[in-house]
Amino acid sequence: MQQPRAVQGFLQGAKPLYKKATGGGKLAYYNDTAMRDHRAYRIKQYPLERGALEIQYIEEFFGEFDRKKTAVEIQARLGDRRHCILIAEAPLPSDPSQIVPVSFKVAHTIYGREIDPKLKDLVDRLQDTVVFDGRRVLYSWIGGTRNDWRGQGHFRALSEQQEIWALEQGFKEIVVKTKNKFYAMRGTLDHLHFQVIKFEKDPVDNQESKVYLSKKIGPDTLKTHLSQRKLVESAR
């Protein structure tokens, strides 16, 4: 079995470089074998009601977004469809006995024909690039990592866990939408091997242009995974 990259470096006696978020969301590189090789990322999978509340709570820490999702909105979107709510937790540096949510990822199934206006709009835009008929397509809806924990691999760990769940559930493709201006997300999706499938230029401001990406998944996807994870199912 392929070892996580950091473990490979560790086994070879090399000191791997890790990235650490510094002020202003920038990443610095630092030597810290504690991050990926000595412990597994701690990930919790949530049932709908509890998960929606947790997501509403964690979104409070994302000052950069004006439109935060409420628990009600999340429940309404996910209620009738296959979905996956994952949150990564980590110790608070100032008090390591406290474990806090640091990164999250929410995904749900999308169908070729949708009634909800937002989802209908999304799948209409994807009709020429994504095959919906006869196969399950997962939409990676919302996600992010709290500023102070960025660059530590939490989002990769969540994404890899999401892929495992998606494979178990029979999904063939994961689709995600972002904007030109979300450089960190674009860079991250690039590292996670998402392919750009569509670009919609905003007529006024190119930073607002929409970028659609997708990743086809299958058993081989697991071979590309780098993180070690400990999955806990949250109580209801």
Ligand SMILES: CC(C)(COP(=O)(O)OP(=O)(O)OC[C@H]1O[C@@H](n2cnc3c(N)ncnc32)[C@H](O)[C@@H]1OP(=O)(O)O)[C@@H](O)C(=O)NCCC(=O)NCCS
């Ligand atoms: C994008 C975001 C989720 C990344 O989370 P993170 O926990 O820092 O990501 P990770 O540390 O797990 O990094 C995952 C991979 O992406 C890469 N990456 C992370 N941030 C990056 C950046 N700013 N630029 C380029 N690559 C980046 C990492 O190098 C890593 O690749 P590797 O595993 O091959 O080394 C986080 O920066 C964030 O929440 N940003 C704001 C959210 C956002 O922009 N949302 C837009 C709405 S779509």
